[in-house]
Amino acid sequence: MLALRLxxxxxxxxxxxxxxxxxxxxxxxxxxSMREDPTATPLFSPAVLHGALFLFLSANALGNYVLVIQxxxxxxxxxxxxxxxRPQCPPPSTxxxxxxxxxxxxxDHHCFFTGxxxxxxxMRNFILFCLYTSLACLYSMVAGVAYISAVLxxxxxxxxxxxxxxxxxxxxxxxxxxxxxxxxVILMLYLWFxxxxxxxxxxxxxxxxxxxxxxxxxxxxxxxxxxxxxRKNLQEVFGKRWLLGLxxxxxxxxxxxxxxxxx
Numbered sequence: 001m002l003a004l005r006l007x008x009x010x011x012x013x014x015x016x017x018x019x020x021x022x023x024x025x026x027x028x029x030x031x032x033s034m035r036e037d038p039t040a041t042p043l044f045s046p047a048v049l050h051g052a053l054f055l056f057l058s059a060n061a062l063g064n065y066v067l068v069i070q071x072x073x074x075x076x077x078x079x080x081x082x083x084x085x086r087p088q089c090p091p092p093s094t095x096x097x098x099x100x101x102x103x104x105x106x107x108d109h110h111c112f113f114t115g116x117x118x119x120x121x122x123m124r125n126f127i128l129f130c131l132y133t134s135l136a137c138l139y140s141m142v143a144g145v146a147y148i149s150a151v152l153x154x155x156x157x158x159x160x161x162x163x164x165x166x167x168x169x170x171x172x173x174x175x176x177x178x179x180x181x182x183x184x185v186i187l188m189l190y191l192w193f194x195x196x197x198x199x200x201x202x203x204x205x206x207x208x209x210x211x212x213x214x215x216x217x218x219x220x221x222x223x224x225x226x227x228x229x230x231r232k233n234l235q236e237v238f239g240k241r242w243l244l245g246l247x248x249x250x251x252x253x254x255x256x257x258x259x260x261x262x263x
Contacts (some may be wrong), residue, residue, distance in 0.1 A: 004099050004112075011112040018191070019062065022140050026054050027186065033150065050143065057139060061132035061247025064125045065114065073104035073119025073249055095217050106158030108206075108215040123210075123237050124245060128202035144189045151182055166190060197220045210237050 009097045031054075095107035097117050105135040106120040116124045149156055150166075156162060169186045172178040178186075209215060213225050234242075244250060 001098060007100055007112050008115045015065075015113050018195070019058070021188065022136070023058065026140060026143065027051075027190065029185070030140075030147050033147055037154065052144075054136070054139060055145065057132050057136040060247075060249055061129060061136050064132065065128035067125040067249055067251060068111070068118070068122045069113045069116050069128055071122040071125060072084050073107065073121050077250050078247070106215055107217050109217065123206075124239070124242075125249070125251075127206050127210075127237075128245065128249070129190055130199040130206070134196045134203060137192040139197065141189050141192040141196065144185055148185060148189070150217075153179070161244035162189075210234060 031047045031051050034050060094103050094105060096103045097107065097110050099110050100117050102117075104119040106123075108118040108123060111118050111126065114126070114129075117120070145156055145162070148154060154161070154165070165186060165248045169178050169183060173183045175181070206216075209219065210233055211237075213228050213230075213232045216224060217223075238245065241250075
């Protein structure tokens, strides 16, 4: 349990460090290296367009990250109270998290990178956090590949060029042919690639569970759920203002779970 609580503190710090390093590389290294098109106006220069896209992805990723932490799942403390209070909590939808030391409604899992449980109130923000984190990482990887190809004069036309980049760069780094800053960018390329694919896969997995009306905890425990239309399941998580939440980080307003809380 001590190791889990330590991971609950280290993982968010690790994510924030990666976000800070990515922001610094994009603003002070990748964007200045982009040559402006002489035929383009300053408003639509490549550096401005790439910077605006990166800031949009980063703002949505970090915004939903903060909302996942702030908009914690319901703490159903009455589930551990007297026997007269326990029937108020539906057993199939609740779970006691040992790390958070509380019972949450529609518990899905405990996310160590946010240090919080994922449940009824922050599921949409968690999915959007995974989505925009994967997009920001994959976009940073593309920008980093363009930077490395220009600095080191490397062609990535061959499909295996990216896979052989790391071992080749390590040997050249120890021989002095590759600078330390360039080697750091190359290492970050593989980190962005791994994090981007992991977040994209996790996002797709969560969406599939939502379409089925299930949570990861229910699947792991073999809890049966009632069959409902997939549109109803999506509306329960994303609400009617799903498009606004897709563009701007916001709380779960208009979802079925928030309506049940207001009653």
